Amino acid sequence: MNTTALEKIQAAFPDAICKVVLESVVLDVRPENLESTLSRLKNEPEFNCGLMVDVTAIDYLEYPQPPAARFYVVYTLRNWEKNILVQVRTPVLDPQAGITSATHLWGAALFGEREVYDQYGIHFQGHPDLRRILNHWQFEGHPLRKDYPIGKGQICYETDSLEKEIRARLAKKGVDDATLKDINTQVMFLNLGPSHPATHGAIRILTALDGETILANVNEVGYLHRGFEKTAENRTYNQIIPLTDRLNYCSSMLNNIAYAKAVESWLGVTITERAQFMRVVLSEFYRVLDHLVCLAAALVDMGGLTNYWYLYNEKEAAYDLISRLTGARLTSSFTRIGGMYRDFYDGWEKDLEVQLRGIEKGIGDSLKLVETNRIVHDRTQGVCILTAETALNYGFTGPTLRASGVPFDLRKDAPYYNYESFDFEVPVGSNGDIYDRFMIRFYEMAQSIRIIRQAMKHIPEGPINIKDSQVVLPAKQQVYSNIEGLANHFKLIFEGVKAPAGEWYDSFEAANGELGFHFVSDGSGKPYKLKVRPPCFYIMGGFHKMVEGNMIADAVINLSCINIIGGELDR
Amino acid sequence: MALGLESSLGDTVITTKLDEVINWGRQYSLWPFVFGTACCAIEFMSAAASQHDISRFGAEVVRFSPRQADLLLVCGTISYKQAPILKRIYEQMPDPKWVISMGACACSGGIYDNYCTVQGIDTIIPVDVFISGCPPRPEAVLDALIKIQDQIKGETVLKDRHKDFKGILD
Numbered sequence A: 001m002n003t004t005a006l007e008k009i010q011a012a013f014p015d016a017i018c019k020v021v022l023e024s025v026v027l028d029v030r031p032e033n034l035e036s037t038l039s040r041l042k043n044e045p046e047f048n049c050g051l052m053v054d055v056t057a058i059d060y061l062e063y064p065q066p067p068a069a070r071f072y073v074v075y076t077l078r079n080w081e082k083n084i085l086v087q088v089r090t091p092v093l094d095p096q097a098g099i100t101s102a103t104h105l106w107g108a109a110l111f112g113e114r115e116v117y118d119q120y121g122i123h124f125q126g127h128p129d130l131r132r133i134l135n136h137w138q139f140e141g142h143p144l145r146k147d148y149p150i151g152k153g154q155i156c157y158e159t160d161s162l163e164k165e166i167r168a169r170l171a172k173k174g175v176d177d178a179t180l181k182d183i184n185t186q187v188m189f190l191n192l193g194p195s196h197p198a199t200h201g202a203i204r205i206l207t208a209l210d211g212e213t214i215l216a217n218v219n220e221v222g223y224l225h226r227g228f229e230k231t232a233e234n235r236t237y238n239q240i241i242p243l244t245d246r247l248n249y250c251s252s253m254l255n256n257i258a259y260a261k262a263v264e265s266w267l268g269v270t271i272t273e274r275a276q277f278m279r280v281v282l283s284e285f286y287r288v289l290d291h292l293v294c295l296a297a298a299l300v301d302m303g304g305l306t307n308y309w310y311l312y313n314e315k316e317a318a319y320d321l322i323s324r325l326t327g328a329r330l331t332s333s334f335t336r337i338g339g340m341y342r343d344f345y346d347g348w349e350k351d352l353e354v355q356l357r358g359i360e361k362g363i364g365d366s367l368k369l370v371e372t373n374r375i376v377h378d379r380t381q382g383v384c385i386l387t388a389e390t391a392l393n394y395g396f397t398g399p400t401l402r403a404s405g406v407p408f409d410l411r412k413d414a415p416y417y418n419y420e421s422f423d424f425e426v427p428v429g430s431n432g433d434i435y436d437r438f439m440i441r442f443y444e445m446a447q448s449i450r451i452i453r454q455a456m457k458h459i460p461e462g463p464i465n466i467k468d469s470q471v472v473l474p475a476k477q478q479v480y481s482n483i484e485g486l487a488n489h490f491k492l493i494f495e496g497v498k499a500p501a502g503e504w505y506d507s508f509e510a511a512n513g514e515l516g517f518h519f520v521s522d523g524s525g526k527p528y529k530l531k532v533r534p535p536c537f538y539i540m541g542g543f544h545k546m547v548e549g550n551m552i553a554d555a556v557i558n559l560s561c562i563n564i565i566g567g568e569l570d571r
Numbered sequence B: 001m002a003l004g005l006e007s008s009l010g011d012t013v014i015t016t017k018l019d020e021v022i023n024w025g026r027q028y029s030l031w032p033f034v035f036g037t038a039c040c041a042i043e044f045m046s047a048a049a050s051q052h053d054i055s056r057f058g059a060e061v062v063r064f065s066p067r068q069a070d071l072l073l074v075c076g077t078i079s080y081k082q083a084p085i086l087k088r089i090y091e092q093m094p095d096p097k098w099v100i101s102m103g104a105c106a107c108s109g110g111i112y113d114n115y116c117t118v119q120g121i122d123t124i125i126p127v128d129v130f131i132s133g134c135p136p137r138p139e140a141v142l143d144a145l146i147k148i149q150d151q152i153k154g155e156t157v158l159k160d161r162h163k164d165f166k167g168i169l170d
C-alpha cells in the first residue's frame, strides 16, 4: 500500500481517522457517516471500490483495553484495478438498532450482513432479507458474541420452508398471481438439496419454475457450519492450521499457506527463500488438484463420466505423492508459522515431474473429449451468463470472476512470494458463461504447472524455517538435550506464538478466489477474533443472478462449475 | 457326502437355512447411499474411484435416493442444522438397513467440539460401524464394508433391527 492512497483518502474524509495497516487503509468513521463514506468510496472514480470483499463485526466484551463501543462493524473494500484495499470501521452503539445496510451499494452485502446479524446480532437497517444464514432458524442467541458459551449447542427439529423467501423473490421478479393467470400457467416449486447428488455437499437450492425455466431462485447455506471462527478463538495460532485444512478440503494446503502467510505478515516475519518457493510450488500444485476435482465432478454432472476417470485418477495419484511428502492424503497441515513442517524429501523433484506429466496427460485426454464437443458447447455456451459488473457487485473473485472478463488475480495485482518474477498468464473469459467458467480452470491448470516448473528450477537450497525462538519450535535435539530448548518448546506449545495486539487483514489467491483472514489480536498466543473471507460464500450469494431465466438443468452444471466447497462456504 | 435330507434328494437339490441364503445375498449387494457433507466425502470418492474400487465388494451401486439404498454412509460433519435431514433420510430407507459413520466428525464431532456440531451421529440414528480417522483412508471404508458384511452374516432376517432406538430428535 502506498502512502498516496492514504493521503488521498484522508484528504477526502477529513472527519475519519485513517491509518495504514499492512496493505490496507483503515478508516474509522462515526455511524452516521458510514453510509456516505461507503457510497463515496464505491462511486467516486478516484476510489472506485467496486468489490466489497467482506464484512464482519468485532465484539470487544473481553478485550483487555476495550474501546468505547462493544461492537464494531468492519467493511473491507477493494479497488481491484489500482490495488487499493480499504477497511471502514464503525462503532455500533446499539446492536438492536444497528447501522445502515450497504445492500444498495453492493449485492455482496446481502449475504455478508446476514452473517454478521446471525453471528453477532447486529441489525442492518434497510437490509431486505435480514435473517440467519449459517445457524438454523430455531437457534437463539448469537454464537460469536463473547458471552455465548462455545459448547452450547441447540437442536434444530425442522428445516426452514423458505416459502416466504421464494415468494418474495418471485414478486421482486414481477411474477405475481395475475401474470400467471394471464399466461395460463402455474409455478412449480422445485427443491434441490441439501442432500442431493447435484449439490456436491450440503446446499439447498429452491427454484420456482415455469416449465423448466427458472423464474426465481433462493438458496440456503450453513448446513456445514462447524464453528471455525469460534473454535479458532480457543486455539493457539499453530493449532489453527489443522482447522484451515478443512476449509476448502479439495485444496487443503492452499488454506494452510494462506493462513500462515496472514499471521506472518502481522508478526513481521519474512520466511526463508526456500520456504517461499516451497509454498509457491505447493500452492500451485493444489490449485491444479482443486480444479481437477471441480472439473471431474462438473463433467459427471453433464453426463461425461469418462472425464471423471481421466481427471480423478490423476488426483488420486497426486494424493499418493502428497502423502509421501506430508504423511497424509487430504488434510496435511504441512505449514507452520515461520516456515514449513518438513523439507521436500530426496527424489521429490522427480516424483513431482512424473505426476505433472500424468496430470497433463489427464487434462489432455479430457480436453480432447470436451473442447470441440458439440454437446458440451450447446449445453454451456451462452448459458448462465454473468456480466463483469454483476460479478464484481456480488463480491466474486478468482476463476469465476475472471470468466466474466475481469483480469483480477492477487498473484499479479498484489504479488507475494516472488510471483512477480514468474512467467505466467492469467486466463480471462469473454462471455461469462458456463463454458468460460469451465475452460478457465483448464487453462489455469496449465499456467500453474508452468509456475511449478519454474519454481522447481530456481528453488534455492537453505533452511525452511526462520531462526526465531519466539516463532518457530526448536529442533527436537535441543528439546531433548538442554533445558533452554525444552522451555522454549514448552512455552511455544502451551502459550502459542504471541502476536502483538492489533487488527489486520491479509489475503491470498486461493483456487476459488480471494481467501482472506481478518484477525484481531489481544497480544496473547490465541487470536481474539479470526474471520475467514471465503471466496465461495460470496459466489453462492450471487448464484440466483446466474441461473434465473435459465433452465433447471443448467443450474445444476452451473453449480458444479463454480466449485462450491461446503467447508469454506459455511466454515 | 450328503447327510440327512440331502442324501435322499440326490445332488440336484441344495438345502440351506433361510437366514443364510438371504444374508448371503444381502452381504454382497449392498447399495450405499452416501450422505457426504464434508472432507470425508472426498475420501469416499477415492474409495469409489478405480484405484480402490469399491465394486470389488459388491457395493458400487451408489444410490442417490434413500428409497433404493440399504447402506447409509455418513461421510462428514453433521451440524444441528443438518441433523433433521439426516434423520429424514434414514427414515426414508427401507428396512433392513445399515449405517456406517465415517470419520471423527460423524462419530463424535471430531475437532469441532462446539455450538453447531452434533457430537456423534449415534445421538440421532443408530450406527452399526464407526470408522476412525480424519479423514479415514479409503481402505478403512472398505474395511468397514467388510465388517458390515460379517455382521449381516450373523443376523436373522426375522428380527427387526434397532426397533427401540431413541435419539435426541425423537
Ligand code: SF4
Pocket (backbone or CB within 6 Å): A246, A331, B038, B039, B040, B041, B075, B076, B077, B102, B103, B104, B105, B106, B110, B111, B133, B134, B135, B136
Ligand atoms: S472427520 Fe475430519 S476429514 Fe472427516 S469430515 Fe470431519 S474434519 Fe473432515
